[in-house]
Amino acid sequence: MTILLLCVLAAALMPVACAGIAKAGRFSTPRKDGGYDNNLPRDWLARQGGHRARANAAQANCFEALPLFIGAVAIALALDAPAARLEALALAWVALRLGYVGCYLADRALARSVVWALALAVNIAILFSAGY
Template identity: 75%
Template sequence: MTMLLVSVLAAALMPIVCAGIAKSGGFGKPRGEGGFDNHAPREWLARQGGYRARANAAQANCFEALPFFVGAVAIALALGATADRVGALALVWVGLRAAFVACYLADRAMLRSAVWALALAVNIAILFAPRY
């Protein structure tokens, strides 16, 4: 069960890590010099480019993927899948999602899309874990 809990926690923290990456380098600088603007963070992020913009997009995608992942885990367990099976699949999903974020940051669009598709397939496998 520990592997499963760690995986769910990692999935929940992943968008927060992406947000930190998007805002990194902007802390400590005055707003007038391009520093992070906590009064209008969304507007500030919308003006960013490069890795910051990609990290912000990765953050949004991580938030979008989270409900299906958590739901699939809960449904699989409720329908009788073993925690070990779901935990192993969840760990694979988190690893793929971490690779997805890395691809996003490195601007590797085709590889990122392939990793996204693999993570989706693993999420579907989690959902159907009680069946196999």
């Protein structure tokens, strides 16, 4: 169960990490010089390009993927899915999502889409891991 809880925690922290990547290195730069604007963070992020824009997009996608993952895990637990199977699938999902973020940051669109599809398939497998 600890592995499963750590996977859920990792999934929940992934968008936070992406946000940090998007904003990193711009906190000490004054706003007037293009530094991070905590008063209007969404406006500031919307003006960013390159890896910052990709990290922000990865953040949004991580938030989008989170409800299905948590829901699938909760349903699998409620249906008494085998723990070892559920943990293995959850670890695979987290690893794929980390790969997805890496592909996004590296600007590898095709690889990112393939990894996204694989993570979705694993998420569906989690949902049905109880074998019903």
